[in-house]
Structure formats: structure tokens, C-alpha cells
Amino acid sequence: MNKKNNVAICLKNITKQYIVHHEKPTLMEKLVKRHEEQFVALHNINLTINKGEKIGIIGPNGSGKTTLLKLIAGICTPTSGTIETHGKIVSLIDLDAGFHPDLTGEQNVYLSGILLGMTKKEVEDRYNKIVTFAHIEQFMDVPLYTYSKGMKLRLGFSVAIHTNPDILIMDEDMTVGDKDFQIQTYKIMKHYLNSKKTLIVATHWIGYLQKNCQKIVMIKNGEIHRVGGREVLSMYEPHPFLN
Amino acid sequence: MRMQKISRHDIELLTVMTIKELRARYKYTIFGFFWLVANPLIQMLVIGFIFTFILKEPVKYYYFHLFIGLLIWNFFSISLNKTTPSIVWERAMIKKAKFSRIILPLSIILSNLFHFILAFLILMIPVSFLGTFSLIRIFPLLLGFILLISFTIGLCLLTTALNVRYRDINFFTQALLVIWFYATPIIYSFSLIPKRLLWLWRLNPMTSILQLFHYSLLDAPPPGPAMLTSNITVIIIVTGLGLYIFNKESKNFDDWV
Numbered sequence: 001m002n003k004k005n006n007v008a009i010c011l012k013n014i015t016k017q018y019i020v021h022h023e024k025p026t027l028m029e030k031l032v033k034r035h036e037e038q039f040v041a042l043h044n045i046n047l048t049i050n051k052g053e054k055i056g057i058i059g060p061n062g063s064g065k066t067t068l069l070k071l072i073a074g075i076c077t078p079t080s081g082t083i084e085t086h087g088k089i090v091s092l093i094d095l096d097a098g099f100h101p102d103l104t105g106e107q108n109v110y111l112s113g114i115l116l117g118m119t120k121k122e123v124e125d126r127y128n129k130i131v132t133f134a135h136i137e138q139f140m141d142v143p144l145y146t147y148s149k150g151m152k153l154r155l156g157f158s159v160a161i162h163t164n165p166d167i168l169i170m171d172e173d174m175t176v177g178d179k180d181f182q183i184q185t186y187k188i189m190k191h192y193l194n195s196k197k198t199l200i201v202a203t204h205w206i207g208y209l210q211k212n213c214q215k216i217v218m219i220k221n222g223e224i225h226r227v228g229g230r231e232v233l234s235m236y237e238p239h240p241f242l243n
Numbered sequence: 244m245r246m247q248k249i250s251r252h253d254i255e256l257l258t259v260m261t262i263k264e265l266r267a268r269y270k271y272t273i274f275g276f277f278w279l280v281a282n283p284l285i286q287m288l289v290i291g292f293i294f295t296f297i298l299k300e301p302v303k304y305y306y307f308h309l310f311i312g313l314l315i316w317n318f319f320s321i322s323l324n325k326t327t328p329s330i331v332w333e334r335a336m337i338k339k340a341k342f343s344r345i346i347l348p349l350s351i352i353l354s355n356l357f358h359f360i361l362a363f364l365i366l367m368i369p370v371s372f373l374g375t376f377s378l379i380r381i382f383p384l385l386l387g388f389i390l391l392i393s394f395t396i397g398l399c400l401l402t403t404a405l406n407v408r409y410r411d412i413n414f415f416t417q418a419l420l421v422i423w424f425y426a427t428p429i430i431y432s433f434s435l436i437p438k439r440l441l442w443l444w445r446l447n448p449m450t451s452i453l454q455l456f457h458y459s460l461l462d463a464p465p466p467g468p469a470m471l472t473s474n475i476t477v478i479i480i481v482t483g484l485g486l487y488i489f490n491k492e493s494k495n496f497d498d499w500v
Contacts, residue, residue, distance in 0.1 A: 018498055025499065027409035074341035076497035089341075097335035102267045111263055114256050116340050 006050050007086065008167055008198040009072055014045040014081035016067055041067040043222045045081070049200070049215075051166075054193060056213035057202040058236050064222040065202040069093070069169050072200065087166025087198070090116055095156030101145035105136065105155065108144050112159045126162045133184065134158035154181055161188055167198040206233055253343050260350035265357065279358050280365055283313040290430055302432040304373065304461050310366065311456050312429030318359040319395055319449065320420050322352045326399040327406050327413045334500035344493040348403045352396060375462040383465065387455030390478055394448050397482030400489040407492065407499045428453050432463065445473040448481070 020037040021029075042064045049055055057065050070076045071083060073091040098115050099108045109130055113123040123130075131137050134154045139147065147155075161168075192199060193212055201213065209216060209230075216232040218225040226232050287310045295305065302308050326348040330337060333347055370376055406412040427449040428436070436444055444450045450466070451474035457463035466474070 024410045025408055026411040027405075027415075028411055030409065070338075070497065075338065077494040091340070094335060094339045097339045100263055100267055103263060107263070107266070111259050114252075114259050115336065115342060117252070117342075119252060120255050120259075 007048060007084070008051045008053070009047070009049040009086075009200075010084040011045050011047045011071070012082045012084075014042055014047075014071065014078045014083065015040065016042040016064075016071060016076070017079040041222055042071070042078075045224055047217065047224065047227070049198060051087070051198055052196045053215055054199045054213045055201070056209035056216045056233075057200065057219060058204070058206075058209065058216060058233070059219035059225070063219045065219055066093075066171055068219065069171050069200065069202055072167075073169055085167070088117060088163070089167040089169060090160055090163045090165035091169035091171065092157065092160050093169070093171045095160065096149075096152035097156075099144050099152060099156065102143055104143055105131075105140040105147070109140075109155070109159055112156065113163065116160060116163045117165075118163050122163075130155075130158045130162045133162070133188075135181065150178070157185065165197070167200065168192065170199070170201045170203070172203055206236065209233060249343075253346065256342060257346050257350055257353070260346055261353040261357070264350050264354035268354070280362050283310060283317055283362065286313050294430055298431065298435075300435065303463070304375070307370065307373070307461055308432065308457060308463070309430060311460060312427070312453055314359060314362055314366065315391060315449075315453060315456060316424060316427065316429055318355050319391070320424070322355045322395050322399055323402065323416055323420060325355075326351045327402040327416050329403055330407050330496055331410070331500055337496050337500055344496055345400070345489060348399050348489075349396070352392075352399060356392065370460050373461070376460055380459040383455050384459035387452050387459065390448065390455070390475065391452045393482050394452070394478045397478070397485035400485035401481065404485075404489040404492040407496050423447070423449070432457075433466075434464070441470075445470055446477065448474045448478045450474060 018039045018041055020039050023029075045068065057068065059065050067076075069091060071078055072085065073089050074083075074085070075091075098112050100111065103111065106127075109127065110120070110123050113126075113130075114120060118126075131140055134151075134157070136147075136151050136155060139151065144152065199213075201209065203209065210233055214229060215227070216230060217227050218232050218236060226235065287306060290313075291306050291309050294309075295301070298305075329347050329351055330344070336342075336347070337344070367376075402412055402416050426443070426447055428444075433444075433450070433454055451471050454463070454466035454470070458465040
């Protein structure tokens with residue numbers, strides 16, 4: 001395998017700028033106020049992630065972690081620079097987003113699965129697995145508004161994980177559901193960690209990264225502060241409660 | 244600029260999203276599809292009752308004239324009203340995954356189109372008894388459909404994209420629709436428009452569209468070549484602009500919602 005084929009994600013000179021708006025943006029405001037307030041969320045980021053790597057992203061709140069993950073997932077586009085990605089990407093953010101409260105659980109599985117990039121056929125094939133994993137078999141034909149928050153999150157997690165992505169992106173929340181579901185999640189994540197797939201995790205949970213990631217990227221004020229092995233973690237002030 | 248290719252996956256997503264729109268609207272109520280015809284029917288009866296007193300010259304098949312106009316208008320105005328804020332409302336979806344953003348407004352328009360065509364087919368039953376419709380009129384009818392759909396998609400994409408960055412666009416379109424209703428020959432017929440003001444209707448693409456439908460179904464006079472040319476020009480410009488702006492803006496929707 002040559003070097004090029006081994007690359008999962010390649011970011012070159014990525015800069016992401018936002019225009020700050022303090023209230024709802026309107027045309028009136030644009031006409032009255034000429035200047036625009038800019039905010040640089042990421043500045044000149046260069047990062048290459050190889051296939052199969054397990055990457056941890058750390059940094060204080062507002063440092064640009066989520067923006068970086070969104071750029072990689074293709075949810076937003078950089079102001080300048082190029083992003084190359086190889087393989088199917090799924091991000092585990094807003095697990096219950098995209099569900100419609102008036103549709104049944106089954107209809108929502110199809111809607112959400114296809115939204116996340118599965119084909120209809122793939123959803124059909126994996127439907128039973130998705131439902132069994134989420135452990136809500138008897139509620140699949142009732143509208144989603146009757147579900148509890150936990151049930152929705154479990155279903156969202158289950159759909160996302162069954163898209164079978166090559167690159168999995170996780171932003172903070174890895175603690176969905178009760179103890180039984182946590183054990184299930186742990187198992188599937190373990191399977192994931194041992195596979196050839198690429199994983200990118202942004203979290204403050206140092207212990208998790210210590211155990212599971214080989215490469216750590218530390219972001220500060222929109223720039224890559226350090227890249228390296230687990231030793232980078234020791235430079236980061238640990239979370240007082242998650243260890 | 245390169246337009247994104249439409250993949251098979253996009254079609255599948257568009258299909259489930261359209262079905263979602265249809266299901267969510269009626270929530271399986273038995274009378275769901277009844278309202279689809281009842282609504283314009285009630286509008287027709289009320290307006291028809293009042294305007295037969297006001298209109299000086301009677302319009303031939305006035306209730307039919309009105310019903311056809313209202314069906315078309317409802318499709319157009321409901322689409323515009325529902326798509327314009329759609330990206331902001333569905334911000335959770337925008338923030339969750341990468342997908343062709345155009346699917347959001349298109350699924351709303353498609354679900355409305357489904358209703359429109361169903362109600363239209365029901366309308367065809369009494370129309371066929373009038374004896375004004377013949378098979379050759381299918382061509383102007385088809386042209387009317389194509390222009391209506393193209394204009395609706397183009398304008399909706401434009402307002403949907405702009406509303407993400409300028410949230411007052413939504414209020415603007417709502418106000419515009421109220422005026423536009425009266426600027427379109429729905430409750431009156433085209434022949435009532437004074438000659439010196441005709442240029443105003445030339446700027447309104449809905450004029451030709453309604454004339455084409457009225458011509459095909461009720462044997463009303465067809466749109467003139469000047470009207471047709473100017474209206475089609477506006478439609479092409481709006482559709483092109485809508486596609487261009489939406490394609491350009493959709494990359495940054497996430498920044499604004």
C-alpha cells in the first residue's frame with residue numbers, strides 16, 4: 001500500500017472564520033451596519049490523519065474542537081484551505097437530532113439512517129440489529145413523542161453506529177443510556193477500537209483518551225498547540241471529575 | 244461554479260423526507276385528504292359569492308375559474324411560506340450531518356405538489372363535463388405545470404437561502420404574498436386589466452401560468468406572445484438565480500443557524 005492510500009483525512013492550511021451576530025441576522029442590519037465583526041475559530045490548521053488511527057482532540061472550551069470536527073464531517077466548509085477525506089464519515093453529535101416527533105420509531109430509523117448516509121436497502125438489512133441494540137423493540141410502531149429522552153438517545157446512537165462508517169467522529173457525549181446500554185456501547189466501541197477504522201474523539205475525559213488513543217492533538221485559541229503521543233495529555237490540565 | 248451531482252442517495256433521502264412531510268402534516272387523520280379539497284372549495288364559495296356582486300362583467304365559469312386559480316395559488320404560496328424558514332427550523336438536521344441541503348426545501352415543495360396534483364385530478368372530473376377541455380389542450384396545460392413548478396422551485400430556493408442570513412426575508416415574503424394574490428388574475432379574469440397597466444402583469448409570471456391553465460381547462464383566451472415571453476424570461480432568471488444562490492450559500496448554512 002503506498003503512502004497516499006493510507007491517508008484518511010488531510011487538512012491543508014485550514015482557516016475558519018465566522019461573522020459574529022449578536023442577534024438574529026437581518027437584511028436591515030446589513031444595510032444599516034456596514035462593518036462586520038469577524039471571529040477566527042481556526043487558524044491555519046495542517047493535520048493528516050491516517051487510516052486506522054485513533055485520535056484524541058483536547059483543548060479548553062471555545063478552542064475550536066467542535067469546529068474542527070464539523071469541518072472534517074463536511075457539515076460546514078472552511079473559509080480557506082482544503083480538506084480531503086477518504087471513506088464514509090459519521091459523527092455522533094446531537095444523537096436525537098433529525099428525528100421527527102410525529103413519526104413512529106421505525107419511520108424515524110429510516111429517515112435518520114438515510115440522512116446519515118445509508119441506503120434504504122442498508123437500513124432494511126440492519127433494521128433488526130439497530131432495534132435490538134437500542135433495546136426498544138416494543139416501541140417501534142408508536143410516535144416518537146412518546147419516547148423518553150434516554151430512548152431517543154439510544155435509538156440515535158444505535159442508528160449512527162450501524163451506519164458502519166470508516167471514520168467515526170465523537171464530540172463529548174459518550175455516556176448515553178443506563179448501565180446495560182453503557183456496557184453494550186463499551187463493547188461496540190471496543191470492537192471499533194480494535195478494527196482498522198479511524199476514530200476521532202474530542203473530549204475532556206483524559207482517562208478515556210489515555211486508554212484508547214495513540215495520537216493526541218491539542219488545540220488552543222484556534223491553532224494546533226501540540227501533536228504527539230499520549231505524553232501530550234500530561235501537559236493538559238485534567239478534568240476535576242472525569243478521570 | 245460546479246453544481247453538485249445528484250446521486251441515487253439524494254433521491255432516496257428526498258423520497259423519505261417528502262413522505263415525512265406528508266405524514267407529519269396529516270398525522271394519519273381520516274379527513275387529512277378531505278381538507279386538501281375542502282380548503283380551496285370553501286375559499287371558492289366565499290369569494291365566489293361575494294365577487295359575483297362586485298364584478299361588473301361576469302367571468303365565464305366563474306366558480307371553476309376561481310377554483311383553478313386558488314389551487315395554483317395555494318400550491319405556490321404554501322410552498323413559499325413553508326420553505327423560506329425551513330433551513331432555520333431544521334437546524335438540528337443541518338448541524339447533524341452532511342447531505343445535500345437542497346433536499347430540505349425540495350421535499351416541502353414536492354409534498355405540496357403531491358397535494359396539488361391530487362386535488363387537480365379531482366377537479367378534472369367536473370371539468371370534463373363542461374366540454375371545454377380537449378386532448379390537444381394537454382400541451383398548454385403541461386407548459387403551465389412546468390412553468391409553475393420551475394418558478395416555485397426557483398423562488399423558494401432563493402428566499403430559503405437568503406432567509407438563513409437575513410431572517411427578515413420571511414416577513415417580506417409573507418407581506419409580498421398578500422399583495423401578489425391580488426396582482427394575479429385569480430378572483431378576476433385577465434380581460435379586466437386596463438391596457439395601460441398591462442406591463443405590471445408582464446412582470447408577474449403567475450399571470451401566464453394562470454392563463455395557460457384557464458385556457459386549457461375552461462377555453463379562456465390564451466396568454467399573448469408578449470405576456471408569455473416576458474413571463475418566461477422572469478421565470479428563467481428567477482430559477483437560475485435561485486439555484487445559483489442556494490448552491491453558493493448552502494455550504495455555509497451551518498455558520499448561520
